[in-house]
Amino acid sequence: xxIAYLHISPEQKYESGIARYGRxxxxxxxxxxxxxxxxxxxxxxxxxxxxxTLLLSDRQPFRAPLKKALxxxxxxxxxxxxxxxxxxxxxxxxxxxxxxxxxxxxxxxCVTLHDIYLDLYPxxxxxxxxxFENKRLRGFSKGESLxxxxxxxxxxxxxxxxxxxxxxxxxxxxxxxxSNQAEAERLQHFEGADQIHVIPHFVEERSxxxxxxxxxxxxxxxxxxxxxxxxxxxxxxxGHALLLDALSLLPPSIKVxxxxxxxxxxxxxxxxxxxxxxxxxxEERVTTTGYLSEQDLELYLxxxxxxxxxxQIVSASGSLSTWISMGRPILxxxxxxxxxxxxxxxxxxxxxSDYTPESLAAAIQAYFVQDSAEQEAAQANVTxxxxxxxxxxxxxxxxxxxxxxxxxxxxxxxx
Numbered sequence: 389x390x391i392a393y394l395h396i397s398p399e400q401k402y403e404s405g406i407a408r409y410g411r412x413x414x415x416x417x418x419x420x421x422x423x424x425x426x427x428x429x430x431x432x433x434x435x436x437x438x439x440x441t442l443l444l445s446d447r448q449p450f451r452a453p454l455k456k457a458l459x460x461x462x463x464x465x466x467x468x469x470x471x472x473x474x475x476x477x478x479x480x481x482x483x484x485x486x487x488x489x490x491x492x493x494x495x496x497x498c499v500t501l502h503d504i505y506l507d508l509y510p511x512x513x514x515x516x517x518x519x520f521e522n523k524r525l526r527g528f529s530k531g532e533s534l535x536x537x538x539x540x541x542x543x544x545x546x547x548x549x550x551x552x553x554x555x556x557x558x559x560x561x562x563x564x565x566x567s568n569q570a571e572a573e574r575l576q577h578f579e580g581a582d583q584i585h586v587i588p589h590f591v592e593e594r595s596x597x598x599x600x601x602x603x604x605x606x607x608x609x610x611x612x613x614x615x616x617x618x619x620x621x622x623x624x625x626x627g628h629a630l631l632l633d634a635l636s637l638l639p640p641s642i643k644v645x646x647x648x649x650x651x652x653x654x655x656x657x658x659x660x661x662x663x664x665x666x667x668x669x670x671e672e673r674v675t676t677t678g679y680l681s682e683q684d685l686e687l688y689l690x691x692x693x694x695x696x697x698x699x700q701i702v703s704a705s706g707s708l709s710t711w712i713s714m715g716r717p718i719l720x721x722x723x724x725x726x727x728x729x730x731x732x733x734x735x736x737x738x739x740x741s742d743y744t745p746e747s748l749a750a751a752i753q754a755y756f757v758q759d760s761a762e763q764e765a766a767q768a769n770v771t772x773x774x775x776x777x778x779x780x781x782x783x784x785x786x787x788x789x790x791x792x793x794x795x796x797x798x799x800x801x802x803x
Contacts, residue, residue: 390436391417391790392464394457394489398476399445400652402679405706406470406502407441412592413468414439416783435787438464444476450485458492465495466790471557472502479545483553490560498563498789500587504571504703509554510547511577517547554578563789570724571703585789588728589706590782591713591774594686603691612641614756617692619647619685620707622676623654627698627721628661633745634698636668638752644670647688649679689714694755698740698748699723712736712773717766719751732776736769 393414397407418437440457444450461467467489475482490497510517518539557564558580566572567589575581598606609615616635622628628646635644650658665674677688689695695711697720702708705725711718712729720726722739730737740751755763 389434389466389787389790390438390464391466391468392461393437393439394461394467394469395439395441396469396471396475396485397441397443398474399443399448400476406472409502409589409706410468410470410500411439412590412779413783413786416590416779417787420780420783420787444485446476446478446481450477450481451488454485454488455492458489461493465792466498467493467495468498468500468786468790470500470502473508473550474503479549480552483549483556486553486557486560496562496790496792498565498786499557499561500565500567501557501571501575501584502567502703504566504574505701506574508546508550509575509578510551514543514547517543558583565786565789567703568725568728570728587782587785587789588732588777589709590779591709591777593779594713597686597714598690600691600693603687606687607691609691613643614641614693615643615645615691616694616696616752617645617647617688618696618698619689619710621648621651622646622657622661623651624657625700627696627700629664630698630743630745630748631696632661632664632668632670632674634748634752635670635673637745637749640673642752642756643673644675645688645692646674646676647680647685648677685710686714689716692716694719694752696748696752697721697726698743700743708737709777712770712777715767715771715774717755717763718770719755729773733769733773735766736773738766 391414393410395407395410395414397404403411414437417435420435438461440460442450442454442457469489471486473482475485477485554575555578558575558578564584565587566575566584567587569586572581572584572586575584604610604615616631618626618628618631620626631644635642665671677684680688689711695714695716695718697705697708697711697718699705699707699721702723702725708718708720708726708729717738718736719738719740721743722741726737726739730739738751738755740747755766758766
């Protein structure tokens, strides 16, 4: 079986998360043996893989580079790509991109969907969307006419385009994948969504992870303080503001690290967080690292006594999967995706239920008052979850989905 991977990503300084995800899957599939050791499955063929990368921007035409990339992949049996609304193209250009891929690639196309949120692919119609968007944009606009024009543009380039793209993919793409059942359920109002298949987000394998004590020594964190870390790009729904409020309720011996930099277009939030830190007198207890290399990120994560994931909403969390790969104790808001992970290994991820500073602070404090045996048991559960979601296991699940199928008829493939 010959499997091609097209990594599509916005033009940016650092590799995008979905391009990185696709690259890891491609490399793991390439390393699989000829037969599948999973019980109850059929033997899998030897595979040959090839990867191509396509960087997208509204400032640059995509047709010529896409045509070139697809020409390199034309003789492969399967094409797998990762799709997100945030690919570097606006509105309907993404649909043009997907249609061009479908027309030019004659084999099976498999798409993994990312960033599946209800407000991006809602069940409500354009009339309701108009009301929501117009109310939101009037809060930013100085005049009603300006808000009106902005609403029309937003609906055309987002609401209508995003829903049309999802409908088209569910009709014209051979295999649609998501990373958890919660994502699949968010799309059930679309026709054809019952064919979506769930393959969990992989947990990458780390050859060696230094001890927390060694990492703290390298970072100069040699005091008695307990380190709580929230990692990844900083944006509003990630929970940074909630964690700061919770930290103000905790003893001074607990410090927080934001291991990551600001997400694009988050200047207002950056100002708000700085003001919040000053208002709560947390300057000596909070460190924001900015963007970290893979090596430096691993160092900060290893140094953490407790990982926190106070996300208000999540699709498939790369941050959470990274924490699992590090084997650190994890505390997360009790979202459906976290509940799914705890079904694999009960108690692997500690949770807090009320999205309040008091609830988060109490959960953090509860972890640190545990004795060493309880903390070691919590860490052992995370290690067990690592094995169940290993990159090799998830790659095997992908290979099962790549198998030849009856697929689409010729009229669909040329739509």
